[in-house]
Amino acid sequence: MLQPLSTDPTLLLFIAATFLLAGFVKGVIGLGLPTIAVGVLGVVMAPAQAAALLAVPNLVTNGWQLATGPGLRRILSRLWPMLAGIVAGTWLGAGLIEQQKNGSATFWLGLALVLYGLVGLKAAKLRVPAGAEGWLGPLVGLATGVATAATGVFVLPAVPYLQALGLDKDELVQALGLSFLVSTLALSVGLLEAGVLDARVALQSGLALLPALAGMAAGAALRARISAASFRLCFFAGLLALGGYLVLRATG
Template sequence: MNDADLILFIAATFLLAGFVKGVIGLGLPTIAVGILGVVMAPAQAAALLVVPNLITNGWQIAAGPRLKAMLIRLWPMLAGICAGTWAGAGLLEQQKNGSATLWLGIALVLYALVGLKAAKLRVPTGAEIWLAPLIGIATGIATAATGVFVLPAVPYLQALGLDKDELVQALGISFIVSTLALSIGLVGAGALDMQVAWNSLLALAPALAGMAAGTAVRSRISAAAFKLCFFAGLLALGGYLVLRAAS
């Protein structure tokens, strides 16, 4: 693939990933790392995602309804994400056979199927205080191994009973902290330097364009339709990860 084709491939990938993120609040790293893995190593793809992740999640956070209250509620999980990501630093560079991505995809498919069957997961009253840090640590380790931020943070946040706008904001907060924590690990592993950061900045425009289109779609759908899109999107993302890792 020549340079011009590679640029078009990357732009199309971020346009698609941004659109999915705009609709359901997640999917940018999952789609981008999965598709870009065709032409580059997972650690390189994760490094390319840094700027688009930071800006799109910043937008997602700013558009939400209750930022201060959400930060106060989520900080134990966020601290756990940082600890888990840094504890697993280097796992992404070491991944050769795709086994971590395969298991992540399988777990995502199972969770999506449970959600589509209308099973209601709920965090019990009083459990949040001890469960949140554990969820954060597990999410951080999964992030360090795969470059994808979805499990188990997404099911946990969905089980808190947030409305669609609160959920999208909470996802944005979780993802931006994961991005910052992973970036520190990538710098330490030598996968993120100024050249890669510049390339990551160039990927921002198509990601924002896709997210703007997806956000417009989300603003026009009902809570029930959003839930269906959310779990169907998770099912598609999980299925893609399984196929990608197994191929």
């Protein structure tokens, strides 16, 4: 069982600032809340504890992101095979995050993000043929679920897959919200079963929602003012920065 979260004012301010920053990044590019929060909070707490603290902010911010998109039914009908794979992979990998001691999973996750960010910034366009979605989606979901269970971060390989579907910026942000919402629910069930997420931690997680929402609102306002080309640049630069941070943290 993890130790209760300290009520030291400096620590609480650090946590609030972390969620404010993570929420802002998510508002701009549609992802980054768990990546930044787990990475930064890992300085002061165990990865499993950080993942549990993210439960409510992840659920609410991804629900908001999902609800504000252009066409939920169409996105859901297209992505359900991947979503089913995410659930299966997360449950298959249940408990991996508590076993992570040397940061190797975080390192490889970060390295993959760096490579994908570099490919995107070089304007290379990955595309998934329409006929491949039926079998590739579940495989991507399964791999994403296992990575989620091991690191508490939901980005790979789901994000490159979704980006390669050729969605516009608002559809992509909505699809990311749907993918992350399903990942959050599956991971939360695993954390509940492991005893890491309980009523006390859920209350603390609820308090972390406030700065996360404030940051996300500011980021979403910025996204509404930028062009599709600028969004694409922000998206891949954000992935590169997130990946670089994870690599540095795992090797530092």
